[in-house]
Every structure is written in structure tokens, then in C-alpha cells.
Amino acid sequence: MASFFDLAGRRAVAAAAQNSAVPSTKAKDPNRPVPWVEKYRPKNLNDVSAQDHTISVLKRTLQSSNLPHMLFYGPPGTGKTSTVLALAKELYGPELMKSRVLELNASDERGISIVREKVKNFARITVSTASSTQSSNYPCPPYKIIILDEADSMTQDAQSALRRTMETYSKITRFCLICNYVTRIIDPLASRCSKFRFKPLDEENAKLRLEEIAKMENVEYEDGVIDALIKVSEGDLRKAITYLQSAARLHNPIIRPKPKKITVKSIQEIAGVIPDQTIDKLLEACELEKGKSAYSEISRLVQDIVADGWSAGQVVFQLYNKLVFNDEVTAEQKNDIVLIFSEVDKRLVDGSDEHLQILDLALRISEVLAKG
Amino acid sequence: MLLVDKHRPRKLEALHYHQGLSSRLKALANSGDFPHLLVYGPSGAGKKTRIVATLKELYGPGVEKIKIDSRVFMTTTNRKIEFNIVASVYHIEITPSDVGNHDRVIIQSLLKEIGQTQQVDIAAKQKFKVVVINEADHLTRDAQAALRRTMEKYSPNLRLILIANSTANIIAPIKSRTLLIRVAAPTIDEMVGVLKHVAELERFEFSDKLARRVAEESGRNLRRALLMFEALYAQNEVVKDNTPIPPPDYETLIGQIADELLADHSPARILLVRAKFYDLLTHCIPATVILKLLTFRLVAKIDDVLKAEVIKWAAFYEHRIHLGSKVIFHLEAFVAKFLRILESYLMGMEF
Ligand SMILES: Nc1ncnc2c1ncn2[C@@H]1O[C@H](COP(=O)(O)OP(=O)(O)OP(=O)(O)O)[C@@H](O)[C@H]1O
Numbered sequence: 001m002a003s004f005f006d007l008a009g010r011r012a013v014a015a016a017a018q019n020s021a022v023p024s025t026k027a028k029d030p031n032r033p034v035p036w037v038e039k040y041r042p043k044n045l046n047d048v049s050a051q052d053h054t055i056s057v058l059k060r061t062l063q064s065s066n067l068p069h070m071l072f073y074g075p076p077g078t079g080k081t082s083t084v085l086a087l088a089k090e091l092y093g094p095e096l097m098k099s100r101v102l103e104l105n106a107s108d109e110r111g112i113s114i115v116r117e118k119v120k121n122f123a124r125i126t127v128s129t130a131s132s133t134q135s136s137n138y139p140c141p142p143y144k145i146i147i148l149d150e151a152d153s154m155t156q157d158a159q160s161a162l163r164r165t166m167e168t169y170s171k172i173t174r175f176c177l178i179c180n181y182v183t184r185i186i187d188p189l190a191s192r193c194s195k196f197r198f199k200p201l202d203e204e205n206a207k208l209r210l211e212e213i214a215k216m217e218n219v220e221y222e223d224g225v226i227d228a229l230i231k232v233s234e235g236d237l238r239k240a241i242t243y244l245q246s247a248a249r250l251h252n253p254i255i256r257p258k259p260k261k262i263t264v265k266s267i268q269e270i271a272g273v274i275p276d277q278t279i280d281k282l283l284e285a286c287e288l289e290k291g292k293s294a295y296s297e298i299s300r301l302v303q304d305i306v307a308d309g310w311s312a313g314q315v316v317f318q319l320y321n322k323l324v325f326n327d328e329v330t331a332e333q334k335n336d337i338v339l340i341f342s343e344v345d346k347r348l349v350d351g352s353d354e355h356l357q358i359l360d361l362a363l364r365i366s367e368v369l370a371k372g
Numbered sequence: 373m374l375l376v377d378k379h380r381p382r383k384l385e386a387l388h389y390h391q392g393l394s395s396r397l398k399a400l401a402n403s404g405d406f407p408h409l410l411v412y413g414p415s416g417a418g419k420k421t422r423i424v425a426t427l428k429e430l431y432g433p434g435v436e437k438i439k440i441d442s443r444v445f446m447t448t449t450n451r452k453i454e455f456n457i458v459a460s461v462y463h464i465e466i467t468p469s470d471v472g473n474h475d476r477v478i479i480q481s482l483l484k485e486i487g488q489t490q491q492v493d494i495a496a497k498q499k500f501k502v503v504v505i506n507e508a509d510h511l512t513r514d515a516q517a518a519l520r521r522t523m524e525k526y527s528p529n530l531r532l533i534l535i536a537n538s539t540a541n542i543i544a545p546i547k548s549r550t551l552l553i554r555v556a557a558p559t560i561d562e563m564v565g566v567l568k569h570v571a572e573l574e575r576f577e578f579s580d581k582l583a584r585r586v587a588e589e590s591g592r593n594l595r596r597a598l599l600m601f602e603a604l605y606a607q608n609e610v611v612k613d614n615t616p617i618p619p620p621d622y623e624t625l626i627g628q629i630a631d632e633l634l635a636d637h638s639p640a641r642i643l644l645v646r647a648k649f650y651d652l653l654t655h656c657i658p659a660t661v662i663l664k665l666l667t668f669r670l671v672a673k674i675d676d677v678l679k680a681e682v683i684k685w686a687a688f689y690e691h692r693i694h695l696g697s698k699v700i701f702h703l704e705a706f707v708a709k710f711l712r713i714l715e716s717y718l719m720g721m722e723f
């Protein structure tokens with residue numbers, strides 16, 4: 001039996017398949033299934049939804065072919081990586097891109113020594129000349145691009161080491177840094193870049209994109225499904241597309257002959273939304289009349305919530321929404337309650353035990369509500 | 373072989389509970405495409421069993437032929453770390469938390485290596501290989517970050533299944549790249565069903581009442597319930613409805629600590645329970661488990677008006693355990709706090 005790590009075996013297979021070692025998302029084999037998030041990754045700047053301001057500025061620089069150093073920041077699934085890849089492709093075309101663009105992300109070692117050697121070495125190479133076909137089809141500006149994706153995970157030292165390189169070779173190399181939190185990029189780097197903020201996708205644009213994908217994939221869905229997707233994904237288009245594809249698989253699997261429409265309920269199930277009923281019951285237990293102990297009922301419900309595996313983050317999120325938008329809870333009570341939420345959220349992120357935290361949260365909410 | 377392993381269902385159809393989830397996994401496995409998964413839920417709920425069954429659905433019986441490889445990785449500071457990998461031809465299974473803070477190196481080199489190569493078996497049912505990552509919630513942030521682009525770039529060759537008890541420590545970009553699958557613990561009724569099934573296979577005299585007690589004692593943890601169930605039948609000639617269920621040693625010890633604290637709440641108590649805490653810790657009982665069990669034992673035996681207050685401080689010090697460096701400090705601080713609350717209450721003071 002061939003082993004998983006039989007590299008020789010794998011190479012032989014690869015050679016036999018006459019396929020390049022680097023997998024490409026444009027699968028050569030049309031039958032090869034590709035996740036929709038990759039299939040519908042924007043191929044050019046026009047495909048990128050919702051980030052109008054960023055895209056129009058980038059298009060203008062594309063025309064003048066004079067790119068500044070750039071810093072893209074924003075939450076997951078809003079198009080940062082897609083945009084920079086599309087931009088590079090529009091600048092150089094797929095062929096020249098290989099030699100003109102260096103992409104490093106958090107899966108690559110990016111310690112200080114790599115920054116000093118690999119990044120610097122690439123930055124200082126003089127630019128190869130573009131062939132005439134290349135330059136007639138693409139702008140092919142006379143500089144290279146170094147993409148440092150997921151730059152939040154680079155150490156401060158490594159970032160510092162970049163400063164000089166960025167300045168010294170700026171004529172022939174432009175940098176594009178990408179991160180989720182702009183505060184993780186040290187000031188001296190950030191101030192050398194033009195900043196582009198990627199916003200969570202607004203409802204209208206997210207809807208357009210999701211409907212377009214659903215149409216191309218022949219997905220049938222009941223009313224409200226797209227809205228539900230948008231609600232649970234909170235502006236993260238990647239998440240919304242993944243949920244849509246999963247729902248499509250579940251409702252229209254190959255093994256079941258008759259396709260069924262995707263329902264709102266199944267979207268919520270996929271997204272791990274806790275049924276309203278469960279949250280309401282817990283809140284009811286919190287509102288137990290004065291003088292009576294709410295402990296036994298609350299602790300029993302919390303125990304079930306934990307055993308049912310609901311994520312504590314989701315419990316906290318849904319409880320918060322219920323309480324903060326409830327008119328019967330007074331403003332004073334809300335003030336007390338938000339303090340508790342802040343504390344519990346922090347503790348959960350620090351890795352605290354979910355059971356104790358949810359129980360504490362519920363008991364403290366109960367105390368605040370009892371104060372009336 | 374323990375009953376837990378002996379009667380572990382191997383196919384999705386054979387799983388006893390969460391039928392809806394099983395058919396969803398089956399539909400995903402047969403759709404030709406398969407998303408990256410983040411499977412989460414309490415321990416002993418059957419996450420792993422379900423994943424192994426899903427792998428079988430994906431690739432057929434070949435995934436069951438596994439072997440263990442030991443590999444050596446170099447850290448950036450040129451330290452060698454040894455790392456075990458469980459692998460079939462189609463998938464590998466790793467537990468990066470085994471190497472603590474060096475997990476990033478492993479994620480970076482191993483996953484890329486797998487992502488860059490194709491299936492060995494050309495006739496494999498799936499074009500992609502699967503990497504199962506255990507204890508994904510213990511991955512460092514850097515290791516999680518290292519997964520991000522890999523999950524996108526190599527998606528034609530590679531799918532991940534992350535297994536975690538909770539999603540709280542999983543960074544948002546990873547959640548964005550995975551389909552979240554929640555595996556709830558089985559209900560008491562469902563557990564009784566499983567115990568009954570096992571009893572039939574083992575020709576045990578089955579008592580519904582006893583099985584129900586075992587299920588409840590286990591706190592809806594099926595692995596624990598099966599271990600308790602097996603111990604019961606091993607230790608007793610005849611098993612009756614009311615046969616006592618032996619708790620694990622450490623629970624007995626924690627129960628003793630609780631009783632001692634309640635019997636005598638003088639400050640000198642702390643010194644006496646310290647030895648027991650050390651005993652538990654040296655036997656690798658996690659501090660969180662100790663604190664939680666102790667809390668619930670104590671809370672069960674104190675006046676209702678104190679309960680919320682005790683939980684508040686348990687939650688407070690359990691959090692400290694994660695931030696601090698010496699867990700014993702926080703266990704003792706909790707005990708000190710508890711004694712103070714109890715003392716004040718008994719003396720009619722505000723606590
Ligand atoms: N603005 C957008 N327009 C069109 N598609 C988008 C957009 N944003 C995200 N997507 C979809 O989501 C997928 C992921 O987007 P992308 O990789 O650009 O996210 P990102 O911003 O780099 O996220 P992360 O911070 O997690 O790396 C894309 O392949 C595409 O399918």
C-alpha cells in the first residue's frame with residue numbers, strides 16, 4: 001500500500017497526470033469541484049463588490065500606473081486578498097505576474113531573518129522587461145509588487161526590518177500589506193502606505209452577489225433565505241457563500257432525486273443560531289420573581305445549553321441582542337448589563353470555561369433584572 | 373479493549389443519535405465537494421466518532437488502514453521537535469497542541485507539503501486529501517493564522533476538519549473559512565439507548581433505571597458513561613437498579629475537599645486542602661476541572677442566597693487560571709474567597 005508520505009509515489013502520480021505541482025484554482029479538470037468561494041473569487045477589479053471607494057481609487061492608479069505602497073485592512077471575507085490579486089493580474093497579466101509579484105502570507109515563515117533576506121532580495125532585483133505582447137495587453141509598470149498578506153501575524157521586529165527595504169527600493173518595488181486590524185501594523189510602516197479600508201459588505205451588495213451566485217448554480221430557495229444569510233454572516237461575504245453552498249448541498253444532494261428549496265430554518269441551523277425559544281427560556285428564568293432563588297432553574301438551563309454544544313459566543317451575542325433591544329429593561333439596568341457583557345466577552349476570549357462564564361452571566365443578569 | 377472503542381460505530385448509518393446531523397454529513401460527503409469543517413461540541417459527545425465515519429463515507433474502508441509516522445521538524449531557533457502523525461493513504465490526523473508553542477512550524481511546513489501534492493491513489497473517490505486537526509481550540513494564534521491562506525490556496529488538494537470543544541478561541545478568519553458543525557451531547561434518553569445496545573452486545577443484564585443513573589452521573593458525556601458502565605459490570609457480580617456507581621478517584625477527592633471546607637471554615641483549612649490540590653494537579657487533573665467540580669459540590673450544599681456569589685468568584689478565578697502562571701494560587705484564592713463568603717453569611721454580615 002502506498003503511504004501518505006510516499007513522496008516519490010506522489011511525484012510519479014503528479015508527473016503522470018502532467019499537472020503542475022502548484023495547484024491552481026482554475027482547475028484544469030472541469031469535473032473537479034471547487035468551493036464556490038474560490039469559484040466566485042473576483043477575477044478583476046470590476047468583480048469586487050461593495051468596496052466602491054477603494055476600487056475606484058485603485059482603478060485610477062491603474063491608469064496612471066503609479067502605485068503607492070498600500071495597506072488594506074478590514075474584517076474577514078470582505079475582499080482584501082481578492083482585490084490585491086485582481087489588481088496584480090490587471091497590472092501584469094497572468095504570465096508576467098509570476099515573476100513580478102511575491103506573495104507571502106502567514107503560512108510562510110516571515111521572521112526577521114526572512115524579511116532581511118528573502119524580501120530584500122526580491123525587492124532589489126531589477127525589473128525584467130515585459131515582452132511586447134505582454135506590454136500591449138497590460139500596463140506592465142516598471143516595478144514589482146510584494147504582497148504581505150495577513151500581516152497582523154508579523155512580529156514587530158520583522159515589521160521594523162521592513163522599513164528600510166521599503167524605502168530603499170521604492171522605485172522598483174511596491175508593497176501591499178494586508179491585515180484585519182490596522183493597529184497591529186507598526187506606525188512607521190503604516191505611515192508609509194496609502195490606507196484602504198475594506199468595509200463589511202452592505203446588505204444591498206451582498207444580496208446582489210449572493211443572488212447572482214445562486215442563479216448561476218441553479219439554487220432554489222424560499223423567500224427570506226438571502227436576507228437570513230446576510231444577517232447571520234454579518235458582512236462577511238465568504239461566510240455567506242459557504243453557508244449558501246452548504247445549504248444547497250444539504251437540500252439538493254446528488255443522492256436525493258428531487259431538489260428542495262433552501263429554507264430560512266436550515267440557514268440558521270447551518271449558522272449555529274440558537275433557537276429563540278432556548279434563549280427566551282433562559283431569560284424567563286432570569287426574571288424570576290423577587291425573593292425566590294433563580295439559581296436552580298438557571299443552572300439547569302445553562303447546563304443543557306452547554307451540553308447541547310452551543311458556542312458561548314453565540315449565547316452571549318443573542319442574549320445581548322434580546323436584552324439591549326428590550327424596551328421593558330430600563331436604561332439603568334442596561335447600563336449595568338453592558339458592563340457584565342464586556343467582562344464576560346473578554347474572559348471567553350481569554351479561554352475561560354464556557355459553562356462557568358455563561359452561568360455567571362445569567363445569574364448576574366438575573367440580579368440586575370431583580371433590582372427592577 | 374475498552375467498550376468505548378470496541379463498540380464504536382464505524383459508519384454514519386450506525387451512529388445512534390443526531391440522525392439529522394449524520395444525514396447532513398452524508399449529503400456533504402456525497403456532494404463531490406466538501407467544505408472545510410469546524411466540528412465543535414462538549415467532550416464525549418462523539419465528535420471524533422462522527423468524523424471517522426464521515427471519512428469512511430468520503431473514501432471507503434481504505435481510511436481505516438492507518439499507521440503512525442513520527443516526523444521531525446525544525447523550529448526557527450533550530451530546535452528539533454518530534455511529532456506524531458496518524459495517516460491513511462487519504463487523510464492524516466494531527467494534534468498540534470502536543471508541541472505547545474511550536475505548533476506554527478508544523479502547520480506551516482506540513483500542510484503546505486500536503487497541499488502541494490496530489491492524492492497517491494489515482495482511483496481515490498475524492499481528489500482532495502483531508503487533514504484532521506484535533507484540539508484545534510488549543511492552536512496558538514500564529515498557528516491559526518498560518519492556516520488561513522493555505523485553506524484557500526490549496527483548496528483543490530486539501531480539506532481541513534478542525535475538532536474543538538469550543539469555538540471561542542478560534543480566530544474569526546478561520547471561522548469565516550469553515551462550515552461550523554455543532555455536535556451536541558446526547559440526551560439522557562439517547563444515552564440510555566446506547567447503553568442498552570452495548571449491554572445487548574456484551575450480554576449484560578440490562579436495567580433501565582441503572583442506565584439512566586449512569587447517564588445522569590456522567591453529565592451527558594457518553595465516553596464517561598461507557599467507562600462507568602463497564603466498571604459497574606466489571607466490579608459487581610450482580611448489578612441492580614440501585615448498585616452504587618463508583619465515581620472516578622479524583623471526583624471523590626474533590627468531594628472530600630468540599631466536605632472539609634463546609635465542615636470547618638476556619639482560615640487554617642486552606643493549608644489542609646492545599647495538599648489535596650497538589651495531589652490532584654500532580655495527577656494531571658486540569659485546574660479548571662478541579663475548580664468547577666469543587667464549585668458545584670459546594671454550591672449544592674449552601675444556602676440559595678449565596679449561590680450566585682460563589683459562582684461569580686468561581687468564574688473570576690477560573691479566568692485567572694488562564695491568565696496567570698501558577699494555577700495553585702487561584703485555586704487557593706477561590707477557597708479563601710469561599711470561606712470568607714460563608715463566614716460572613718453565618719455571622720449575618722454583608723459579603
Ligand atoms: N468584496 C467582495 N466582492 C466579491 N466577492 C467577495 C468580496 N469579498 C469577499 N468575497 C468572496 O469571499 C471570498 C474571500 O474573500 P477574500 O479572500 O478577498 O477575503 P479577505 O478580505 O482577504 O479575508 P481574510 O481577512 O479572512 O483573509 C472570495 O473568494 C469571494 O468569493
Ligand SMILES: [Mg+2]
Pocket residue numbers: 080081082149
Ligand atoms: Mg485574505
